Amino acid sequence: MTVAAPTVGTVDRFTRHLHRLTGPGLALDAGELAALDRADAFPADACRALDEAGLPRHYVPTEHGGALDDFGVVMRLLRAVSRIDLTVAAAHGKTYLGAVSTWLAGAEEPARRLARRITDGEVVSCALTERHHGSDLLAGEVVARPAADGGWLLDGEKWLINNATRAGLVTVLARTDDAGGPRGFSLFLVDKARLAPGTYTCPPKVPTYGIRGADISGIALHGARVPADALIGRPGQGVEIIVKALHITRTCCAAMSLGAGDHALALAADFAAGHPADDGTPLARRPHVRRELGEATAGLLLAEATGLVAVRALHSLTGEMSVLSAVAKAYVPAQIDALIARLLHLLGPHGLLGPGDPHGQFAKAERDHRIIGIFDGSSLVNRSALIEQFPRLARGYRKGRVDAAGLAEATSPHIRPRPFAPAALSLLSTTGNSLLAGLPDAVAELRERARHRGDLAAPAALATRLLDATGRLHEAMAAVRFPPRAVPAEAFDLAERYELCCAAACALHLWLRGGPADGDVTWLRGCLVKALTDLGEPVEDDEAAVLDDLAGLLLDRPSGSFVSLLDRLESPS
Amino acid sequence: MNTLTAVEALEQRLGDPFDPANPHGFDALLAAAEAHRPQDPEPWRVPSGAPEPVLHALRAVCRRSPTLAGTPGTGAADEALAVGACAGALDSALRITLRHLRGRRLYGAAAADLPVLRSVLSGAFADLLLCDALTTLAVRGTDALPDRPDATAHAVTAFVPRVLQGALDRLSVVMGSRFYIREGDHASFQRLLHETQRALFGAGRRTPERDPAAPFPLDALLAAPAVTGLYDPALLAAAPGRALNGRARRTPQPTGSAHERLYADLVDRHEANLALDLTRRPLPDRP
Amino acid sequence: MPDLALDTLTADSLRAWLVDCVATHLDRPAEAVDTTAKLSDYGLDSLHVLAIAAELEDHLDISLDPTVMWDNPTLDSLSVALVRELSQNA
Structure with a gap:
C-alpha cells in the first residue's frame, strides 16, 4: 500500500495554477470566457494555457513517456478545468478520446509517435x-x-x-x-x-x-x-477497440459533469447566501431553500462517489467496466442535469438567471452541461447497454460473485491503484458487478459497526432498506424478457434504478473503506436518503432532515472552495 | 365558439410555423434570434378580451416563440395566462420530436418505433394535457376546491412551470445531438426550450411565496368535476409530471393502455394538424 | 429445446441447441435453419446474437466473450469455437 501523496501534489499544484489564471484579463477570466461564449468563439488562450500547464502529458500513459498512470488523477485535473469552463474542458480533454484507441491497440512504435505529438501540443x-x-x-x-x-x-x-x-x-x-x-x-x-x-x-x-x-x-x-x-x-478490430475505449472515456466523462456540478452548486449557494428575500433575510435561511441546497449537495456527493469508484475500477475491476462505465455515463450527467434544473427552478426567478449572476455563469453551466449526457453515448445508449447485460447482472448478483480485492482497491481512494491493464477490458463483464454483489457484506459490516457506535444506527437502517430495494430490483431485472429491438420502456426505468443502487453502494463502500472508522457519517446518511428518495422508497421526514446538515457543509465551506468527498476521505486520519 | 375564432385568426395570420418560407415560421424566427434581430411586434399582438380566448391566443404565439408572448403583469390571472401559454411551446416541441424520430433510423428500425422513445412522447403529451387542465381551471377562475382556495394558484405558479420544463427536458434527451445544434431541420427545438425556460424561470418572474415543491392536493383538483369534464382522467393520471408534486424525483413514463391511447391520440392530432391541448383546435401546420 | 449440460457438451449437442434457439427467435421450424449460413443472412444482427448468447449463458451458467460470436458467424463454426472455448476455461 502506498499513500498517493504525489497525486495530491500534482492536482493541488494544477488547481492553484488554474486559479491564478482566473484573474482579470488572464486566460481563464470569467468575463473573457463569457464573451467568447457569446461570440461562439473558441477559447484558444485558455487551451494554450492548459498546454503550458502540462495537461497533455496526463493523456499519455507513462509507458509511452507521459504522466498517466492513475485515471483518478486525470479525472481530478479535468474536473478542476470543468469547474471553470466546460467548453475548455471538453475541447482540451477530447485529445484523450482521440488517442485512447492507439493506446489500447498496444503497438509500441505508433504509440510512441503519437505520444510525442501530444506532448508537443498536437490536438487529436x-x-x-x-x-x-x-x-x-x-x-x-x-x-x-x-x-x-x-x-x-x-x-x-x-x-x-x-x-x-x-x-x-x-x-x-x-x-x-x-x-x-x-x-x-x-x-x-x-x-x-x-x-x-x-x-x-x-x-x-x-x-x-x-x-x-x-x-x-x-x-x-x-x-x-x-x-x-x-x-x-x-x-x-475497430468496433472492439472503440467499445473498450468508450469504457474508459465514458467513465472519465464523469469528471466534466462533476466539475460543472461543483461550479453550478457553488454559484447557487453563494447566490442564495447573499440574496435577500422579500423580508430582507438571505434566501438560504428559508427552510425549503436550505433543504433544496442540501439535496443538491447529496446529489453531487452521490455522483462524485460513482465517478470516483468507477474511475478507480478502471484499474482494479477492469473486466467489469462494461457495466460501470455505462452506470457512470448514464447516471452522473443525468444527476447533475437534474441538480442544475432544480436549482434553476428554485432560484432563477429570484435572479440567478439574470442580475444575480453577472457573467451568466450559471446559465452557461446549464447550457454547457447538457452536452455531457449527449456525447460519447447518450444516457439512452448507456441504459440500453445495461439492459443488454441484465441477465448476466441478475445472475452475478444472485450468486454473489464479487472480486473482493478489486472492490476493496476501487473503494479505497488513498491507495495508489494497480497499473491499468488494457488487456483486461472486456466487451461484456463476465463477473457481473462487484459493487452490488458486494453490497450485502458492506451492509452487514455497517450494521456490525453500528453495534458499537450509536450514530451508525440510522445509516445502517437506511442501508438495509437500500439492500432490500437492490434485491427486489435484481428480481425484476431477471424477469425482463424481450425480443431484440423491442426493449420495453419499463426496462429503462429498471436501468435508472440500477444506477441509483450502484451510486448508493459506491457511497457506502467508500465510507467503509475510504475514511477513518470514527469518521463523520453525515454525508453517507445524506447520500442514502437521496438515493432512496430517488428510488421511490419511503423516507421519513426526520430522516430527510439530514439534508439540512449537508446544506451546512455547502453554505459554511471556505470561500472559493467546493464540497467534495475527497476532503472527507483523504484527510489524514 | 368565440375562443376558437380569435385564436384561429391569429394562427392564420402567423401561418404554418414549419413552412421555411413563412416570415413568422420557425426558420425565420431562428434566423432572427441568431442575428439578435428584434421582431416587428404588430403581427404577434394578442387582442385583449376574455381570459380564455387570450390564453389560447398567447399559446398560439408561444407555439412559435415564448419570448414574443411578452412579460405578463403580476396579478394571479396574468400568472396563469403566462404559464398556461407556455404549453404552446411544448406542443411545438412534441411535433418537432415526432418529426425527427419518424425521419430517423436507429439500429435497423425507425426511431419512432422504439418503445422507450414512444413512451417519452406519450408522457410529454400527458404532461401537456395536465398543464392545460390546471391552467384552464385557473384562467376560468373556477373554484374547483372551495376548501383549498390556494390550490389552483399554487398549481399554476409552482407546479405547472416545472412540469412543462421537465417535459421539454425529457424530449431534449430523445432529440439527442439534434437538440444541441442551432442549425438544420430541428434547430427550433433548442430555441423553444431556451425561451420557455426564460419565460417560466427567468429573473422577474413571480416567486412562489412558499416552497414550490410543497405538496398540494393535486389528485383532488384533478378529480374535481370542473377538470374531469375536460379530458379523460385516466390519461391525466398517466402524466409523468404528477411525480413533481411531492418527494418523488424520477418521473415514470406512461405504460400499458394509457400509453397506447396517448400515443395514438398524439399521432392522430399530429397528422390531422390539431392542437395538442384540450381544445383540439385546427392548426395551419402542414402535415 | 434439447437438454444441454456443461459436462457432456459436444459441438453436435451445442449445435442442435443453438439451431432450436435460433429457430425460436426466427419463428420458423428447426429444419429451416442452415448451420452453414451466416446468422446475419437470416437478418439476425449483433443484437439478436447477443440475445441468443444470453440464453445460452443462462442455460449453462457461463459467461461468453461476444467476440467469439463475432468471429464465428455460422452455427457450425460457432458451436465448434464455443466448445473449444468452454473446454479451455473449464
Whole structure:
C-alpha cells in the first residue's frame, strides 16, 4: 500500500495554477470566457494555457513517456478545468478520446509517435458519428478500401465531431467490409498533414446550444490516401477497440459533469447566501431553500462517489467496466442535469438567471452541461447497454460473485491503484458487478459497526432498506424478457434504478473503506436518503432532515472552495 | 365558439410555423434570434378580451416563440395566462420530436418505433394535457376546491412551470445531438426550450411565496368535476409530471393502455394538424 | 429445446441447441435453419446474437466473450469455437 501523496501534489499544484489564471484579463477570466461564449468563439488562450500547464502529458500513459498512470488523477485535473469552463474542458480533454484507441491497440512504435505529438501540443480528435446515424456505429458509411500500394483510401463524412477542424490527427472509424457487422469496421489514425491536397475538407463549425465556442464540426474524406501504418490494431478490430475505449472515456466523462456540478452548486449557494428575500433575510435561511441546497449537495456527493469508484475500477475491476462505465455515463450527467434544473427552478426567478449572476455563469453551466449526457453515448445508449447485460447482472448478483480485492482497491481512494491493464477490458463483464454483489457484506459490516457506535444506527437502517430495494430490483431485472429491438420502456426505468443502487453502494463502500472508522457519517446518511428518495422508497421526514446538515457543509465551506468527498476521505486520519 | 375564432385568426395570420418560407415560421424566427434581430411586434399582438380566448391566443404565439408572448403583469390571472401559454411551446416541441424520430433510423428500425422513445412522447403529451387542465381551471377562475382556495394558484405558479420544463427536458434527451445544434431541420427545438425556460424561470418572474415543491392536493383538483369534464382522467393520471408534486424525483413514463391511447391520440392530432391541448383546435401546420 | 449440460457438451449437442434457439427467435421450424449460413443472412444482427448468447449463458451458467460470436458467424463454426472455448476455461 502506498499513500498517493504525489497525486495530491500534482492536482493541488494544477488547481492553484488554474486559479491564478482566473484573474482579470488572464486566460481563464470569467468575463473573457463569457464573451467568447457569446461570440461562439473558441477559447484558444485558455487551451494554450492548459498546454503550458502540462495537461497533455496526463493523456499519455507513462509507458509511452507521459504522466498517466492513475485515471483518478486525470479525472481530478479535468474536473478542476470543468469547474471553470466546460467548453475548455471538453475541447482540451477530447485529445484523450482521440488517442485512447492507439493506446489500447498496444503497438509500441505508433504509440510512441503519437505520444510525442501530444506532448508537443498536437490536438487529436476522434470521429465516430455520421450525419444520419448518430450513435448507431454499425450503420456507419465512411469506407476504407485497400490501396494498390498497401495503404488505404478513405471516403465519406464524419459529422458533429469535437475538434475535427482544429485537430492535426483524427482517429476515424471506417467500414472495411461491405457487409458491415461488428467485424466490418477498422480504426485509422489520420494525419491531416500527410493527406494529399483536396482529399479532405472540414465542414463548418456547427453552432450549438451550449459549449458555444467548441469546434463541433466534421471531416469529409474524398479518396484520402493514408499509409498502411495509419491502421490502428488489425482490420476488423475497430468496433472492439472503440467499445473498450468508450469504457474508459465514458467513465472519465464523469469528471466534466462533476466539475460543472461543483461550479453550478457553488454559484447557487453563494447566490442564495447573499440574496435577500422579500423580508430582507438571505434566501438560504428559508427552510425549503436550505433543504433544496442540501439535496443538491447529496446529489453531487452521490455522483462524485460513482465517478470516483468507477474511475478507480478502471484499474482494479477492469473486466467489469462494461457495466460501470455505462452506470457512470448514464447516471452522473443525468444527476447533475437534474441538480442544475432544480436549482434553476428554485432560484432563477429570484435572479440567478439574470442580475444575480453577472457573467451568466450559471446559465452557461446549464447550457454547457447538457452536452455531457449527449456525447460519447447518450444516457439512452448507456441504459440500453445495461439492459443488454441484465441477465448476466441478475445472475452475478444472485450468486454473489464479487472480486473482493478489486472492490476493496476501487473503494479505497488513498491507495495508489494497480497499473491499468488494457488487456483486461472486456466487451461484456463476465463477473457481473462487484459493487452490488458486494453490497450485502458492506451492509452487514455497517450494521456490525453500528453495534458499537450509536450514530451508525440510522445509516445502517437506511442501508438495509437500500439492500432490500437492490434485491427486489435484481428480481425484476431477471424477469425482463424481450425480443431484440423491442426493449420495453419499463426496462429503462429498471436501468435508472440500477444506477441509483450502484451510486448508493459506491457511497457506502467508500465510507467503509475510504475514511477513518470514527469518521463523520453525515454525508453517507445524506447520500442514502437521496438515493432512496430517488428510488421511490419511503423516507421519513426526520430522516430527510439530514439534508439540512449537508446544506451546512455547502453554505459554511471556505470561500472559493467546493464540497467534495475527497476532503472527507483523504484527510489524514 | 368565440375562443376558437380569435385564436384561429391569429394562427392564420402567423401561418404554418414549419413552412421555411413563412416570415413568422420557425426558420425565420431562428434566423432572427441568431442575428439578435428584434421582431416587428404588430403581427404577434394578442387582442385583449376574455381570459380564455387570450390564453389560447398567447399559446398560439408561444407555439412559435415564448419570448414574443411578452412579460405578463403580476396579478394571479396574468400568472396563469403566462404559464398556461407556455404549453404552446411544448406542443411545438412534441411535433418537432415526432418529426425527427419518424425521419430517423436507429439500429435497423425507425426511431419512432422504439418503445422507450414512444413512451417519452406519450408522457410529454400527458404532461401537456395536465398543464392545460390546471391552467384552464385557473384562467376560468373556477373554484374547483372551495376548501383549498390556494390550490389552483399554487398549481399554476409552482407546479405547472416545472412540469412543462421537465417535459421539454425529457424530449431534449430523445432529440439527442439534434437538440444541441442551432442549425438544420430541428434547430427550433433548442430555441423553444431556451425561451420557455426564460419565460417560466427567468429573473422577474413571480416567486412562489412558499416552497414550490410543497405538496398540494393535486389528485383532488384533478378529480374535481370542473377538470374531469375536460379530458379523460385516466390519461391525466398517466402524466409523468404528477411525480413533481411531492418527494418523488424520477418521473415514470406512461405504460400499458394509457400509453397506447396517448400515443395514438398524439399521432392522430399530429397528422390531422390539431392542437395538442384540450381544445383540439385546427392548426395551419402542414402535415 | 434439447437438454444441454456443461459436462457432456459436444459441438453436435451445442449445435442442435443453438439451431432450436435460433429457430425460436426466427419463428420458423428447426429444419429451416442452415448451420452453414451466416446468422446475419437470416437478418439476425449483433443484437439478436447477443440475445441468443444470453440464453445460452443462462442455460449453462457461463459467461461468453461476444467476440467469439463475432468471429464465428455460422452455427457450425460457432458451436465448434464455443466448445473449444468452454473446454479451455473449464
